[in-house]
Amino acid sequence: MAIRVGIGLGATSFEDPRAFFRLAERCETGGVDSLWQSDRLVGEAPSLEPMACMATLAGCTQRIKFGMNAVVVSLRNPLVLAKQCATIDHLSGGRLLPVFGVGVAGAQEWQAMGRDPAGRGRRANEALAIMSRLWSGESVDFEGEFYRYRQARIAPLPRQQPLPLWIGGGSKAAIQRTARLGTGWLGGLMGFEAVGPVVQAIRSESRAAGRSIPEDHYGATLPFRLGNAEHPAVQRFMKLPRSLVGVPDPSSALAVGDVPAVIERIASYVAAGVSKFVCLPLAEGESDISDQIERLVAEVLPVVEAPAFEAGIEVEGRPAG
Structure with missing residues (x-):
């Protein structure tokens, strides 16, 4: 399975808009x-709207x-979101990688939008x-608990057929949702020791549903910093509530x-069955973020994306060799 590394920019405000384009160009x-x-509609922390960012990219x-x-x-x-995804994928020549989740029950968005978070899983399934169905070109008639459509059809369709449909979350419901509907899985802030059981559970549930998800369609979100653990950005991460990190010790999720330490941590996730990474730079300001990305590109990517790296790791649930 090919290891690939992406960069997450969700916690960056880009007060100078040119910085966004500079970082995009450097990553490319x-x-x-x-x-x-990332997707945060409301809140005091600055966060760019994801669909607008996708169109910009x-x-x-x-x-x-x-x-x-x-x-x-x-x-x-879902009709508007499907149309947005199809348009962006069409105009980009098939480069969109959509990942969907149900959100956190205590997030501010539910109150702000007047929606009950208790039904968010059922709403997401619909x-x-x-x-x-819309992405496949079908004319959709749907009568559900939350959504009702008559002869809904979109055009143009996504360039990618089928359009990737990755699902996030590590709960039992998320595992079942991925197994039934997803083409891949991307874990959130989960320690490497928590990722392996989720990957294995998705594989088992997929087989039971008569489906299979490709071996290299499992990913993880991995905050990183090449440098001292005492950096303020690292310390802020360490103080995040356990409900957001998903493990008692946040240090296992970054x-x-x-x-060598960063490469070793990536290897731990690969051994758990993960081959795709969204690396979040723990940094402050454009210069620091840029420096972290530069070092990751120059010193880490050539090692972890080389075929010999994955070949030397015994992956959980897969026979050695």
């Missing part, structure tokens, strides 16, 4: 696989892929089924230290 020329934007890049990590499908109209 440096061989970064993909760029990612489609217009200012030529090669690099881009995706949402992860768009909260339960908060959006939305994902509707979008898959890669911090010198180059």
